[in-house]
Each structure stands twice: as C-alpha cells, then as structure tokens.
Amino acid sequence: MKVILQEDVAGQGKKGDLVEVSEGYARNYLLPRKLAEKATPDALNAYKQREKARRDGAARAQERARTLAEQMKDMVVRVHAKAGSQGRLFGAVTAAHVAEALKAQYRLEIDKHKLVLEEPIKQYGRHEIKVKLGSEISARIQVEVGE
Numbered sequence: 001m002k003v004i005l006q007e008d009v010a011g012q013g014k015k016g017d018l019v020e021v022s023e024g025y026a027r028n029y030l031l032p033r034k035l036a037e038k039a040t041p042d043a044l045n046a047y048k049q050r051e052k053a054r055r056d057g058a059a060r061a062q063e064r065a066r067t068l069a070e071q072m073k074d075m076v077v078r079v080h081a082k083a084g085s086q087g088r089l090f091g092a093v094t095a096a097h098v099a100e101a102l103k104a105q106y107r108l109e110i111d112k113h114k115l116v117l118e119e120p121i122k123q124y125g126r127h128e129i130k131v132k133l134g135s136e137i138s139a140r141i142q143v144e145v146g147e
Helices: 023-030 041-072 095-106
Strands: 002-005 018-020 036-038 076-080 088-093 121-123 125-134 137-146
Touching: 002 023, 002 041, 023 036, 041 125, 041 137, 076 095, 088 137, 095 137, 121 137
Parallel strands: 076 137
Antiparallel strands: 002 018, 002 036, 088 121, 125 137
C-alpha cells in the first residue's frame, strides 16, 4: 500500500515522503497513529503540488546563494580588537564577531554557524574564512583584524 508520511518514521522515510509499506503495517500502525495517510488520488495531487513548491523554493534559494557568493567574493570585513605589544589579541575574534561586523558594515544577515573558522582568530592581520551559503555553495571573505 502506498502512503504519504506525515511524520518521520524510522526505517521508512521522512515527513512528506511517498513510500510503499505492507497493508497491515499501514492499517494497524501508521494510519491509527496519524503517521501517514493513504495515497489517494487527491492526496497524491496535493503531494505533487507540495513537492513542486519545495523544488521551486529550493531553486530560488540556490540562486540567491549564488548571487550572494558572487557579492561576497571581494569583501573585506574589518573587526576591531585590542591586542598586546606583539599583535596577540586579548581574547579572540569568533564567528559571532565576524557576523556582527558583516551586519554592521554590509547589512548582511549571515548566521554565525555558516561562518567556518578552523580556530578563533588570535592575531592582528588579514585572515580568510569560508562562508557556507547553501548546499555546495560557499564563499571566502577576508577578515581584517586591527585596532
């Protein structure tokens, strides 16, 4: 029996997937617990429309990410920090600091979790960091740490 999952089901699939399961499993477990619905013609039509909308949304998000990556190609983000006599910072510059600087300088809202720093920046100077913008789309920006 074909069913459309309403919730993630271990061993079967994720929410929104169209799966083939045994009739007894569907009738005795999935349907009573509202984990799935029968794949009737109306339900299949709604499923196809949701899938098309999801694919279109994903395509638009990918295009926005590509555009943003192109814009970020030549960006230099300046972060101010205090340091000792040899340029070693008191503390460190983290992804959160870089995200705040991007928002202040370029009006870009980038989540700090999308900024990839191998380790926090602890020296004055220019550092290159990676920004994950989408699946398989990333950009590199320069972070200039100074006084």
